[in-house]
Amino acid sequence: MSARMIVSYRVRGDARAIEGRARDIAVEQSVEMPISAIHEASILADIVGQVEKIQDRGGGWFDVDIALAASTIGADAGQLINMLFGNTSLHDDVVLCDVSLPADLLATFGGPGQGLAGLRRRAGAQDRALTCSALKPQGLPADALAELAFELALGGLDFIKDDHGLADQSYSPFEARLRACANAVRRAAAITGRRTRYAPSLCGHFGEMQRQIGLARDEGIDMVLIAPMIAGVSTLQGLAQANPDFAFMTHPTMSGAARISPALLARLFRLFGADAAIFPNHGGRFGSSKETCGDIAAGLRGPWGDMRASVPAPAGGMTPQRVPEMLRFYGKDVMLLIGGALLSAPRDELAAETARFVRAAAEHDYGETDA
């Protein structure tokens, strides 16, 4: 087999049947037809998936490593997901856990355009955690969302993103919201002297998103939010490649908890160009464990070929009170994202409450870091 990737699955089954099941997965994820009907030696040697390792983890679960030809991918992110889990996602006895990719494929996709270092430069924040909040709720008109953005920016945040539910609705059309919020953060910057970045949420298909990025660029904006499991990973890849001046923040909506390892998914988002990746933090509204969150952060920030590090953005019901604990857990290379808890403040205290959050992040003593 020429250059190949090793894909790791966790498979439920029994010891007598696992070898056959592993071979079935290897065939389903490669040629998807009876091996006996394939006569070309090169396909049998290079393209048919090969079971590399089966390890009994106990409790009826097995770790199965399968080698797949890297040449099946071409250069498309969607085709990578298709080869990793496509038809096998239809079988409920399999979880996609991990993948090891050859250097050529890493270089093909390339990863974040800005990454951790780029976002730090933009925020002028070298030695502290980055801060972020979200504009919501859905249903507010553009002007009201812009008022929130103004108060949040007065509070000194590095980044403000649209809620991922803000799309192109009649009560808050994308373009009107973009202009209103971009203007709001400019007005705040004129007062505070520091520029908060506003990241609008993209919607639609690649062509519509390209148009939205064009509108954003005209407003001096250089960062957007995208949900890759809805937009399609090829859309993230294409946008990141077509807009090297932009930073991309990913949202995990529709990524499902049960069948693809969240750590792998976050790492794939990084591979396809995510500069920062939102994920559900432990102890919030979603059921992630500390261990999963640690794995996600490691996958986003750790060494991976020549790729830039992405910024982990743990979220989902976070509060300013949790800032010290989160910074002990994640260290300073993180973006703290607090939405609803800030927005619960009375409007005339929103900027002050935000400023307290910003100060807690800036003044944290990293002597206490767990990591």
Place this chain on the structure above:
Amino acid sequence: MSARMIVSYRVRGDARAIEGRARDIAVEQSVEMPISAIHEASILADIVGQVEKIQDRGGGWFDVDIALAASTIGADAGQLINMLFGNTSLHDDVVLCDVSLPADLLATFGGPGQGLAGLRRRAGAQDRALTCSALKPQGLPADALAELAFELALGGLDFIKDDHGLADQSYSPFEARLRACANAVRRAAAITGRRTRYAPSLCGHFGEMQRQIGLARDEGIDMVLIAPMIAGVSTLQGLAQANPDFAFMTHPTMSGAARISPALLARLFRLFGADAAIFPNHGGRFGSSKETCGDIAAGLRGPWGDMRASVPAPAGGMTPQRVPEMLRFYGKDVMLLIGGALLSAPRDELAAETARFVRAAAEHDYGETDA
């Protein structure tokens, strides 16, 4: 609440906690922030999701219906998926089962451009099941795939599609494959006098797919295969709207078995423009039940606003031997898709074996239909 959709979930939990859990889902899928922090009466009345019904199904499972404002969707397929299941997909105690959409939203999306009737017209087949096969395995060069297409077309199929693993790989680039296979089905048509449609598999993002459709149109092709859960449902929607002369066949890869009802997903693909939808048939390589397959077919073909019917294409390890049984189960409004079992025939018998499949479909006595 103004126009709204009713979303049905199946939720695992216990009777004492289910009301709270249902309310949490309603909030997560609408405003995604504490209700106490929302002061606008119109948002509380119109936008915040409302629990409509909770029904104990026994065994620790509950049916939960939640009303969501249709205005949260705008006109984007991706935003519809986001509102139906986005963040809630991250919770593993919830399955998305069904949705009832207001007539305006149905009209906005519009459904298939050709549908069952259009594909029947193209195939010149009014009173029988449609037939289809797939080009594989992955790894064959374009010329070899085209040879297969030639033999399959000689056998008299209505449709030949690319395997969903065929993308834009160095061993079979999209454009070379397209030209070779389009030429092969033309050569066969010159011999048989009947035109088999070749549907190439699209890959990449919307912009790349638009380019691929343009190349296909230049070759006289009028149908393509797309995997909406990889490409993004907005991509399907955008392509269907931009190319009203094309038929779209959807592939279920990456749709996952466990967390979204396959019948709902197939129906959403129809809504967004699928003229034919492939799904795993019962008794094949995937674990679908007869009941699920019946529900999928009903969702694709049944009355739904003014929308055209789509063609169910049950697949996944089907054989010519199963044709009579499948036609008894599905009736004639179906596309029979047999790939690997035909391709297992020796090359010099492929056309004859295909012709037997085509004849079995054409000569079936629908007096015996179950339905």
